[in-house]
């Protein structure tokens with residue numbers, strides 16, 4: 001199909017238009033239209049700068065800035081005629097601007113290129129997403145804090161290898177996730193601070209001979225400064241990769257919590273009941289309450305990490321500066337961002353709504369000889385045994401309890417003394433789970449006082 005007319009934006013040296021397949025592989029408008037608002041914001045800042053530096057007349061600058069607002073409202077109201085022949089959002093907007101304001105529109109692209117334009121638009125879009133993710137993480141932190149506060153001293157089993165290890169508190173367990181999602185927030189904040197440099201004015205790759213003011217456009221767009229190397233400015237997608245990397249870590253954290261909710265809501269555990277709002281039924285088994293949202297959150301890491309690996313693979317080995325390969329950056333980031341936001345919202349809702357089953361947690365807390373370490377510690381403290389020997393004596397007592405099919409506190413003093421004659425009745429003080437958690441007062445430990453300290457610190461932090 002070479003009979004089409006040449007492209008109105010760059011077709012000067014072309015006799016005919018592109019093949020339909022060329023157009024299909026080349027066009028990005030199907031997805032980059034999501035950056036329309038950022039594209040128009042960037043263009044308005046560019047036009048204002050061109051006028052302020054005298055590169056453009058004030059009249060043309062004003063006409064362009066006004067016309068761009070009209071384009072924006074057409075897009076927002078769904079009236080904009082997107083065209084694949086015009087490839088991408090940048091040329092779609094400019095072509096429509098020409099229809100609205102006439103010849104002046106042709107001057108907008110002075111001293112810039114789509115290479116710095118797309119980098120600018122995409123940065124603005126990713127920056128907005130970072131802010132949105134931050135808000136969603138904050139909401140999730142608040143939901144977790146609420147759970148932690150309600151059950152700061154509720155005992156439950158702590159696990160290693162998913163085997164009962166030592167009793168911990170519900171509040172402590174919730175606060176572990178607060179730490180994780182808190183780190184996620186700071187990771188996004190770090191990435192945001194690092195990426196906040198404006199590519200605009202780098203032009204195609206070498207800068208421009210026009211007397212532009214890159215500081216002015218950087219400031220207008222909320223960037224801290226212009227990017228200092230024009231080649232890097234158009235070739236850089238670190239900000240997208242950092243977003244995806246941080247999203248992957250958050251997705252991994254969400255997946256771990258989701259997995260715990262799946263396990264905890266099962267009939268075997270009954271540690272939590274998920275609300276009706278965040279459960280689904282089975283079409284054949286009337287008794288079922290399925291944790292579908294948790295399962296889907298658990299799975300989202302698959303596509304988020306996939307997007308990260310995908311974009312790293314696109315970027316590796318690309319020579320400087322811009323290559324069209326980089327157009328493949330957006331769909332990965334869009335998909336990861338959408339799914340991360342959905343997963344965060346679903347997790348927040350689930351956590352906020354769920355009911356921890358205090359009785360089931362407590363019943364499980366003492367199972368599996370969970371206070372065996374307390375017993376060993378007592379042997380060290382009260383009898384002065386070396387820890388290794390205490391470990392051995394405790395092991396024998398656990399074996400005895402197992403034999404008798406009872407828990408450690410159910411052994412008699414005589415049973416105990418048959419293993420080590422110096423044991424006294426005060427050993428029973430440390431075998432209860434409440435005692436066990438109350439004793440773990442080291443900084444960051446599971447004792448309710450420690451947990452409440454951390455809750456207070458986080459609440460103050462969140463304000």
Ligand code: ARG
Pocket residue numbers: 028032087088114115118322324326327
């Ligand atoms: N649609 C392109 C992208 O998303 C815009 C930049 C095109 N630049 C170029 N030199 N063809 O990357």
